[in-house]
Amino acid sequence: MxxxxxxxxxxxxxxxxxxxxxxxxxxxxxxxxxxxxxxxSSEVKNSNVAILDYAQDDASRLLIDRIDQSQYFSVHQKLHSEAEIEQVFRKGQVRLVVIFPQNFQQDLLHSNHVQVRLVGDASDPNTSNIVINYASSIFRDYQNELSNNKKLPYSIETETRMLYNPQLxxxxxxxxxxxxxxxxxxxxxxxxxxxxxxxxxxxxxxxxxxxxxxxxxxxxxxxxxxxxxxxxxxxxxxxxxxxxxxxxxxxxxxxxxxxxxxxxxxxxxxxxxxxxxxxxxxxxxxxxxxxxxxxxxxxxxxxxxxxxxxxxxxxxxxxxxxxxxxxxxxxxxxxxxxxxxxxxxxxxxxxxxxxxxxxxxxxxxxxx
Amino acid sequence: MPQPVIYTHQLTRKFGDFVAVDAITFEVQPGEIFGFLGANGAGKTTAMRILCGLLSPTSGQANVAGFDVYRQNEEIKKQIGYMSQKFSLYENLTVRENIQFFGGIYGLSRQELKDKTNVLIDRLGLHNEANKLVGALPLGWKQKISFSVAILHRPKIVFLDEPTGGVDPITRRQFWDMIYEAAHDGITVFVTTHYMDEAEYCDRVSIMVDGAIAALDTPAGLKKQFNATNMDEVFLQLARGAKRGD
Structure with a gap:
């Protein structure tokens, strides 16, 4: 011993x-x-976003504000034409471009159907996936708010609960x-x-x-x-x-x-x-x-x-x-x-x- | 005649077909300084490892400090000290820590360790270096400390495997003074060396060639037998006949 x-x-x-x-x-x-x-960290925070807003109406402005306020994004610049999209990605300045069509608010309220385009930089596939998901959820939230009073027929809502690690x-x-x-x-x-x-x-x-x-x-x-x-x-x-x-x-x-x-x-x-x-x-x-x-x-x-x-x-x-x-x-x-x-x-x-x-x-x- | 402290009879060790040690027979008396010579590859190290209880022989008998090398190698280890050609102290421990560690693994008590460490540091005149890391000391000093550590627990036999390799002549001379002192205190010294002047310092010398002992006598006896003026000539005459090289 x-x-x-x-x-x-x-x-x-x-x-x-x-x-x-x-x-x-x-x-x-x-x-x-x-x-x-x-x-x-595998969480993606403060990604730069560029906006191409053809609509320039209340609804699009509200959504742009929400995107900017979210902890995941900050609006880096506003674009004026489709040609600029490629440029900003090439320079690597942004991870996501959000494109609002003309008459966004009008179409949204009257025809119940409108498309917003999200363009991601998939040279980094994981990140762009995550970024697109975050952005989609902002739009989904807004949509839910709008349809709050009206019940949609046949809608399946998924309620997700992440067990053990709710904040992921x-x-x-x-x-x-x-x-x-x-x-x-x-x-x-x-x-x-x-x-x-x-x-x-x-x-x-x-x-x-x-x-x-x-x-x-x-x-x-x-x-x-x-x-x-x-x-x-x-x-x-x-x-x-x-x-x-x-x-x-x-x-x-x-x-x-x-x-x-x-x-x-x-x-x-x-x-x-x-x-x-x-x-x-x-x-x-x-x-x-x-x-x-x-x-x-x-x-x-x-x-x-x-x-x-x-x-x-x-x-x-x-x-x-x-x-x-x-x-x-x-x-x-x-x-x-x-x-x-x-x-x-x-x-x-x-x-x-x-x-x-x-x-x-x-x-x-x-x-x- | 006292009992020999090392005794071997037809001791043999084979590695596959290769006979490293070939039926060697010799005795070493207590207090003797026994030189174990041979060219590189002659089988010295293998023989020494058997006697230290690190390796078991293939055949033959061997007895060290009264214990059998086949069955009682753990007993043998308690009776011997060992210092190898490779450097054998820890470089990043101080002189004092090295002494205490090696004393400790031989089971010396705390008080014993303390006393012996102080005596040793006194004797080697290392007061200023006692708390320095061994790595910072010159090689000659390290070897002297190494030797002192190897005999710290008062073994019956100390095995020295080329202890003075790479050391200057003055330090070697001092080292041999320490060996004489140990032998005087009754410790049997079993030493291998490549320096023929050191062979002259031994009481008796054996010279191994190709695994077998080719000659064994006092240095004076060997010189007479081979009609040589010094040990160098004796060694060369024998080693030239060797078939095994490096």
Missing amino acids: KTFFAFIQKEFRHVLRDKRSLVILFGLPVVMMILFGFAL KSSYNFVPGVMTLILMLLGAMMTSVSIVKEKEMGTMEILLVSPMRPLLVVLSKAIPYMVLCFIDVAIILLLAVFLLEMPIRGSLFLLLAESLLFILTTLSLGLLVSSVVDSQQTAMFFSLVGFLMPALVFSGFMFPIENMPLPLRIMSNIVPTKWYYSIVRAIMVKGLGFSYVIKQTLILVGMTVFFLGIAIRKFKIRLA
């Missing part, structure tokens, strides 16, 4: 003295949270995603690099001829990183709750326990890598390409797994990040209890045991 303590103390000193690993350990989660929270905040999506990525990256990379470093420096040999059991050597290298990863979980959750105002709906204890489990999974992956490779570079490359890439693609955080072709959907099941991501979302966003995440938990436990088993086996073979 004394030797164990001496070892852990030494490992902490290594980390705390190495500015690079400190930056990665504590800078990365903070930077990622702030980036995703503020810079990389993107933080609900990326906070679990960032947690998954950070833990995967740090757990696997930092552990494997730190063990391989000892091999490279020659200090591993000294440790192995010492009376410390080889297995204990490797495990005590992993434990400090477990603590550090756990601190990262705490940092991310604190930032999520206090900076991004995202509530933790489920049990905090359960969330932390599941996070600990996932940290163990990533550490055992790190141990596995370190038992196979011999240089720090290879270990780093292995972790980035072998773990971070699949974590990005197959966790469901950036790309919906449901849309992938079948072989990829099957492949996504062997990526541990997918399961942890789904656990975190279930607990944080939906507020579900343990009984809803048993399956994912068991899968992670199984993976951890499997990776750890191979790592230990490999390690023993090396020594023999």
